[in-house]
Amino acid sequence: MAIRQAPHGPIWRKRTTPQSIALWFGWLLLVLLFVLAWEAMTRNQIWAFVWDAPEQAADLFGRMVPPRWSYMDQLWVPLWDTINIATLGTLLAIVLAVPVAFLAARNTTPSPLLVRPIAIFIIVASRSVNALIWALLLVAILGPGLLAGIIAIALRSIGFIGKLLYEAIEEIDLRQVEAVRATGAGPAQVLDYGIVPQIMPAFAGITLFRWDINIRESTVLGLVGAGGIGLQLKASVDGLAWPQVTLIFIVILTTVILSEWVSARVRAALI
Template sequence: MPVIDSSDGPVWRLRNRRETLTRWFMWFLGIAIFLWCWSRISEATTWFFVWDAPRIAGDILGRATPPRWSYIDNLWEPIWDTLNIATLGTIGALILAVPTAFLAARNTTPSALFIRPIALLIIVSTRSINSLIWALLLIAIIGPGVFAGIIAIAIRSIGFCAKLLYEAIEEIDQSQVEAVTATGASRWQVMVYGIVPQIMPAFAGIAVFRWDINIRESTVLGLVGAGGIGLQLQASLNTLAWPQVSLILLVILAAVVISEWVSAKVRGAII
């Protein structure tokens, strides 16, 4: 904090002249970038449709109410497929994420120079691509259906689970590991008795948390042909069956709320 001398004594100021000018310049630069981006967005936007959006939304809402409750019998199997996609995808991701996490953690990787970068690359690459894109690629390779959705969810979840898990591995108490090592235990025994018990609560929490996320993601995979209730939603949208759309959205909302409640109860029991 600069001090400026004056006839009445030192005057305390938060910033000197250079810092103040730099701060104002950064504000000016940020506003200029925002205005430029806004102008580009405005040029690419048809504002007539934007101003007409409230009327269109009201018309669709009127067509969608009340929901077509008789259509609920057609949704039990799709919502079951959605739950299977999320659950099996999460299990598959955890099976692959655990060894990836141990290879990525600094204190457990066999080689920080060669193996750890490969494990980190797997984590980054699987996290950087959305599950919808994975589903599109897999549908082109293995065809549409629930299996493509399961694989897409699994691949997408590997990086998420492995990243959180390897961070938990790196934060373990090394004194417990040293105590097990001092008994003459092998590398695998040290891992089983010194590391795994410390990360089990984190592993359980990560698994439940990711399953909760996958419930949400699996509801929309059907929009690209990967099975689940999203397939029914896409079919209803294509035929403009708005009462069916509103019912499907309510079922999706109920499934998400129930999964959130279950995951919260499980995390509370674990923690």
């Protein structure tokens, strides 16, 4: 805020002059960056494809409906696989993420200078890489199949569960922990009686939330060969079998909505 003297009396401005120049310069920079980025992005664009995109879209839509309902017979097993990838992947992630979270939380880590940075690094590395990229790597290493999908989901989820869980651990009520320690309990007992009961609700919420996300993610892992319904999606897209694609989209959407409903119900029951 600034008030400036002018010949015909003071003028009120929201910002001082250097502030408004900086702000103006910031916006200019953003516009400039946008133009540059747009140039870089569209350098090799064949615009003819874009101009007939509405036509293409209409055409695509025309070919997508009606869905080929009979294809459903071939989707039950991939769907079951998809759910397994998400569920087993989440379980594996829990097993790996819980110790990492305890090592990463400031108030439970055995060594804040050595162990904590390693645990934080594991969490960050896991979070930075999308499940689909993990799957891409694992398929290259392990070969296509459910196992690659499960491990990909687990690797991505470690960071998510680990981060939220260690934040929950750092927020616990220390007086309850102190009270348990004062009884002469050992460190493992303090963990069991003082800390674990406090983080259980957060833990349940986090894992259910992640399971829900994992259901979504596992539906597309098949695109890179990591099993599940994505395999059928890829085959149908590659074969231009659009009515099948539509059916797969419907199945995926339904599964996602159902899993959201299930996780909301379970969460309500647990907490």
